[in-house]
Amino acid sequence: MGIIVQNITGNTAMVIWPKMASCADSFYSIMYHPNWNSMLSSYSRKSFQKEERVPASRSSFVVENLTPLTTYIVCVTCQSANPSSDQCRVFNTLEQDPASASNTKKELALGIWLTSSVLLLIIAAILLYGCLHLLCRRRRERLQGRKGTSKQDRGKVGTSKQDRGKVGTSKQDRGKAWTKSAAYASEELSGQSQLMQDTKEKHAGGIQLATIIENPSACKEPIMPTSKSWEQVPTTGQCSAIS
Numbered sequence: 023m024g025i026i027v028q029n030i031t032g033n034t035a036m037v038i039w040p041k042m043a044s045c046a047d048s049f050y051s052i053m054y055h056p057n058w059n060s061m062l063s064s065y066s067r068k069s070f071q072k073e074e075r076v077p078a079s080r081s082s083f084v085v086e087n088l089t090p091l092t093t094y095i096v097c098v099t100c101q102s103a104n105p106s107s108d109q110c111r112v113f114n115t116l117e118q119d120p121a122s123a124s125n126t127k128k129e130l131a132l133g134i135w136l137t138s139s140v141l142l143l144i145i146a147a148i149l150l151y152g153c154l155h156l157l158c159r160r161r162r163e164r165l166q167g168r169k170g171t172s173k174q175d176r177g178k179v180g181t182s183k184q185d186r187g188k189v190g191t192s193k194q195d196r197g198k199a200w201t202k203s204a205a206y207a208s209e210e211l212s213g214q215s216q217l218m219q220d221t222k223e224k225h226a227g228g229i230q231l232a233t234i235i236e237n238p239s240a241c242k243e244p245i246m247p248t249s250k251s252w253e254q255v256p257t258t259g260q261c262s263a264i265s
Contacts, residue, residue, distance in 0.1 A: 024039075024040060025037065025038070025039050025096070025097075025098055025109065025110070025111045026038040026039075026111075027096060027111050027113045029084075030113055030114075030116060031116055032088070032090035032091070032115055032116050032117055032118035033086065033087065033088050033089075033090065033115070033118070034084055034085065034086050034088060035085050035088060035094070035096075035113060035115065036082060036083070036084050036085075037052060037082065037083050037084075037096050037098065038081060038082045039081055039082075040081065041078075041081050042100055044100055045078045045100035045101065046078055047078065048078055048100060048101045049076060049077055049078055049100075049101065050075070050077075050078065050080070050099070050100060051073055051074070051075055051098070051099045051100070051102045052073070052074045052075075052085070052096065052097075052098055053067065053072070053096070053097045053098075053099070054070065054071070054072055054085055054094050054095065054096040055069065055070045055071045055094065055095055056092050056093070056094050057092065058093055058094065058095035058112060065097070065104060065105050065106060067103075067105070070097070075102075088115050089115065090115050090117055090118040091114070091115060091116070091117060092115050093112065094112070094113055094114075094115065095110055095111070096110065096111055096113070097110040097111075
């Protein structure tokens, strides 16, 4: 069985084999292994690191993800049978292509960038959630503080109204007391004025009587009664004043 390995690069190699009549209704098994040593390894199927199955209609396969500057053995069998020496070929991969190396670096950089972008988005989402939660909490505290202040203000307004009512009540009590004191003072003044009038009348009568008694000559002549009224003068020497 003539197996050909061509288009060898640092990471890939194309394997070509002739079609076998025994595999017309089955499949082909492509087995390969790196760092092959024929003295230490056998051609057993278990000795190979990787195995690929290909439909019987195909006669070529591209082996990928190889290591640069490495010796490989590749075998092609029918229906996963153990290979023989004539069904295998040994080849060496080349140095890594600069273009493929740059592509690999680009892919690596792209993967790192995508990973970091996802992490940054997650961190930004967490920070945004924390900020929103903090803002909502402060807003609730402000609203609660405003409600407490308004309640205190209402209590102060009620207290001031009560104080005003007490002041009005005290003013009314003062007005009533002043009215009572004024009435009492007016009553005292009227009583004193009446007492003074009575005292004046008494003193006036006593003065006239004393004058008449001191002047007995005024009583010697009889007093003629007037047309309006008259009083008898006592013979004891006392005279009464005619008003």
